[in-house]
Amino acid sequence: MTEATTTTLLPEPATDDIRLAAVLHALADPVRLQIVRQLADGHQDMACIAFSLPVSKSTTTHHFRVLREAGVIRQHRRGTSRVSTLRTADLEQTLPGLLDRVLVAARAEALRHPMDPPSDAPTME
Amino acid sequence: MTEATTTTLLPEPATDDIRLAAVLHALADPVRLQIVRQLADGHQDMACIAFSLPVSKSTTTHHFRVLREAGVIRQHRRGTSRVSTLRTADLEQTLPGLLDRVLVAARAEALRHPMDPPSDAPTME
Numbered sequence: 032m033t034e035a036t037t038t039t040l041l042p043e044p045a046t047d048d049i050r051l052a053a054v055l056h057a058l059a060d061p062v063r064l065q066i067v068r069q070l071a072d073g074h075q076d077m078a079c080i081a082f083s084l085p086v087s088k089s090t091t092t093h094h095f096r097v098l099r100e101a102g103v104i105r106q107h108r109r110g111t112s113r114v115s116t117l118r119t120a121d122l123e124q125t126l127p128g129l130l131d132r133v134l135v136a137a138r139a140e141a142l143r144h145p146m147d148p149p150s151d152a153p154t155m156e
Numbered sequence: 157m158t159e160a161t162t163t164t165l166l167p168e169p170a171t172d173d174i175r176l177a178a179v180l181h182a183l184a185d186p187v188r189l190q191i192v193r194q195l196a197d198g199h200q201d202m203a204c205i206a207f208s209l210p211v212s213k214s215t216t217t218h219h220f221r222v223l224r225e226a227g228v229i230r231q232h233r234r235g236t237s238r239v240s241t242l243r244t245a246d247l248e249q250t251l252p253g254l255l256d257r258v259l260v261a262a263r264a265e266a267l268r269h270p271m272d273p274p275s276d277a278p279t280m281e
Contacts, residue, residue: 055184126261136251
């Protein structure tokens with residue numbers, strides 16, 4: 032008898048409830064921008080991404096939640112891990128072209144100002 | 157003998173110092189989005205725009221300052237009035253296509269959810 036691993040979808044807004052101001056707020060943080068870039072590059076596991084971020088685990092959890100509650104990412108709890116994906120199609124439907132422009136700008140800025148490290152300093156929230 | 161009206165440029169970041177996270181933060185507020193839409197529609201006078209916003213004059217001044225300090229708008233003090241313009245070319249150089257996508261999304265959202273009023277409620281700052 033095998034026991035299937037339960038996968039739980041964490042709470043998120045419906046596509047129609049995604050709002051521009053909330054998405055911009057979620058993206059308006061260097062650490063969250065870095066998370067979004069890593070998800071766009073194909074990473075999925077939260078613990079794995081957290082490993083490369085210069086912030087504590089609880090801060091990372093907070094940042095993933097802000098992104099999820101704004102509708103930018105989807106999170107599944109599977110056993111003890113959380114798998115995250117960008118809601119690319121939902122965002123494209125609601126805010127066409129926006130995520131793409133943000134990712135392009137974030138990558139260009141990382142090349143232009145490599146000395147701007149995402150920090151754990153308080154952000155303007 | 158005529159006395160020229162002095163025009164003072166208020167402090168703003170150089171184009172190269174405009175940062176994605178700061179611009180997204182500045183745009184991540186319904187009232188500031190409405191200000192940016194009105195500037196994009198050709199309005200310039202801060203007092204005139206303030207007249208159509210559902211917030212107090214001091215809150216409006218705060219919102220204009222956040223936009224200016226992020227590099228989204230330029231403000232000149234001319235006599236007792238403040239003239240504001242979008243830094244469209246500077247933003248296009250630093251964050252290509254971003255402002256355009258935000259404006260398109262903001263207009264579409266205003267049509268889709270006309271009952272979402274910008275409010276004077278505390279934002280997540």
